[in-house]
Amino acid sequence: MSDTRAPGGVEGTAPPRGARTERGARTRTRLLEAAEQVFTELGYHDASIVKVAEAAGVAPGTFYLYFAGKQDIFDELVEELNRRVRKAMADAASHGRTRGEAERLGFQAFFRFTAEHPGLYRVIRQAEFVSPRALRGHYERIVAGYASGLQEAMARGEIATGDPEVLAWALMGVGEMIGLRWILWGDTDEIPTHVFEETMRFVQRALDAQP
Amino acid sequence: MSDTRAPGGVEGTAPPRGARTERGARTRTRLLEAAEQVFTELGYHDASIVKVAEAAGVAPGTFYLYFAGKQDIFDELVEELNRRVRKAMADAASHGRTRGEAERLGFQAFFRFTAEHPGLYRVIRQAEFVSPRALRGHYERIVAGYASGLQEAMARGEIATGDPEVLAWALMGVGEMIGLRWILWGDTDEIPTHVFEETMRFVQRALDAQP
Amino acid sequence: MSDTRAPGGVEGTAPPRGARTERGARTRTRLLEAAEQVFTELGYHDASIVKVAEAAGVAPGTFYLYFAGKQDIFDELVEELNRRVRKAMADAASHGRTRGEAERLGFQAFFRFTAEHPGLYRVIRQAEFVSPRALRGHYERIVAGYASGLQEAMARGEIATGDPEVLAWALMGVGEMIGLRWILWGDTDEIPTHVFEETMRFVQRALDAQP
Amino acid sequence: MSDTRAPGGVEGTAPPRGARTERGARTRTRLLEAAEQVFTELGYHDASIVKVAEAAGVAPGTFYLYFAGKQDIFDELVEELNRRVRKAMADAASHGRTRGEAERLGFQAFFRFTAEHPGLYRVIRQAEFVSPRALRGHYERIVAGYASGLQEAMARGEIATGDPEVLAWALMGVGEMIGLRWILWGDTDEIPTHVFEETMRFVQRALDAQP
DNA sequence: AATGAATGAGAGTTCATTCAT
């Protein structure tokens, strides 16, 4: 937000919603944190602006100084969460020496994230019905990473050849469903080791080049 | 819509409202059909009882003679849709001579169902947030079928050994995500052949016993 | 409102808002009466749906069974009031034997209406800012009546020739302003006789054929 | 905007907020100009203080240093606009050699003003509902001018005798309605010549002494 | 003299649900 506003200027499309000062930035952050908590607890549709504002300790009207509405803050929140998931996965994967190891670490990071923040994970999934575009973009970015890794591995003859994009989506489906079953629906706080290992064996067989 | 609901059957808790006469049964059926149409078109939260009643050609008050509320009819509808999906998959799979063929036919049936009824598929997915229990039950039944098939195949040495349940959930994840990507988000009315074939190769490699 | 609704029919553009029964018709009427009172007392912008509903003795939600919103009921109300004014003027004028007498009686009826319902008159005037089209239509209908009377009188040589439409608007301006000044802003309940007579002389000179 | 407002002048009651310095006077002027623009564009009720402040390049809080509220600045603005209209009419009329010519020039000036500033004209009309007193005062001042001119003309035997006040209000009604019809509702940027001429003939017949 | 974040009452509106008929 430039501090050289031309008087009477119209400032383009995105209204410069609040947050021009330090204090404003803090309020905005508080609202985002409150939204995370409320959406997590109640889901998108039972959450309300009033509840979010209340949780942030501000008046309802204040909310609209910073966000255009419920969907707006949801989008921003989901985008933020998605960034976190992707970063966790990419960071973990980058420590792998071999492709297989990277894959393993990536999956592990994903499962760890969802296990540590099951509410957030649910929020992200719910985006399918609220901001399909945002969720799709998120998945596509993960897939793009997967796919390029797979392509390189194919080139090196490490894995079976095939359409890397399809393979990447299939891999993501595996991770999502295992996460859904053993974290959201499971009764432990963590994915059981043998489930994780079985999943990794499944994935490795699915990818490995047949001798 | 099966008209042979045993009163007080599996549902147990909910008293079977209305529908004690021939006419009542017809009204109930009309409401369920209307709900399918309205939920499909609008999604759970934008659907309203008044719209469902209207689509069924019935007054709003009449709705409550047959269902306890919105969630109630949604649950019943999702259960019904799930039965249809499972039946389509099971029927198809039963025509397979080999395990691999059955698997292939089952996946094909799933994709065909979602391609032909994308709205219904979305309704089922949405159940995750509205009636998690119902969706979980649905998935578990599919998994149970998969898993027992896998177990037999393992016993016969046709596929790699492992925890059949984990494998079954992984398989389902693959199907779900490929369906999401190429049917709900795709721009064709059908899953592209090469995507389907690539998916099947992925699945077969993932399961096949290593020589 | 036809009582042969096809089940599931969509009923065209105008939603059949309530009033299918005797009781509904009564509620609708009560709302319209309440609106007249509230708009009259508070003006358009300070009136609120809740106040109207309250004055009608119904819950806020009930209002929306019958009207699409504030502007909708305002339009209907203004249209109704306009019909009354026009009818009062036309009825009165039709008793005139000569053109001049008809004119005199029409003006008189207009002033009487505004004097008896100053609040309504204000509501109609306010329509200029709320439903300009409606007000314009109202004026145009009055003007059309005036103008055709003037044209005939011109043909008979009773009055000066000229563009009857312009003359008609000018006449209406006279009536409106005199009404505004001596009824809305005046301190009596009726237009003073000498003002009325002076106005009629003004009008007659303005129209009369010069010898 | 005259910058020579005598503090505590005619307005009397309202303390002249802010504007005690050179800079303050400039801010006040900017706010008034902004208000003219915003009210003109949006009308009274859709205009908001925040928009006015924005258009003036000033923070919302600053507004209240200079005006007591929305109605306050509206009143002042309307008064200013009215001064402009009256001045335009009086200036024009003063160039007329005969009474009839003065009248003609006055009407012309009024129509020209409204044609050039239709938005302002609307703002003035809207004052009927927002500050009736201000509008009434405006009209009364115009009427006073008309009336004294008419009285003199009567004394000189140039026009029919009668109550000059009633005649003056009638004249103003003619001008207002013709302006409303052909400027606010018309499709040209100017009043058509034949309408103007017809109107003037109407007015002259209405006033002229019968031989 | 100026700021701009914060307020909070109140607006319009929706809809699952009830109940007298």
Added chain:
DNA sequence: TATGAATGAACTCTCATTCAT
């Protein structure tokens, strides 16, 4: 068995105004 008018709480959102800085 069916009706449909009525409910009223809850929702999103606006904006004139205040006040600590």
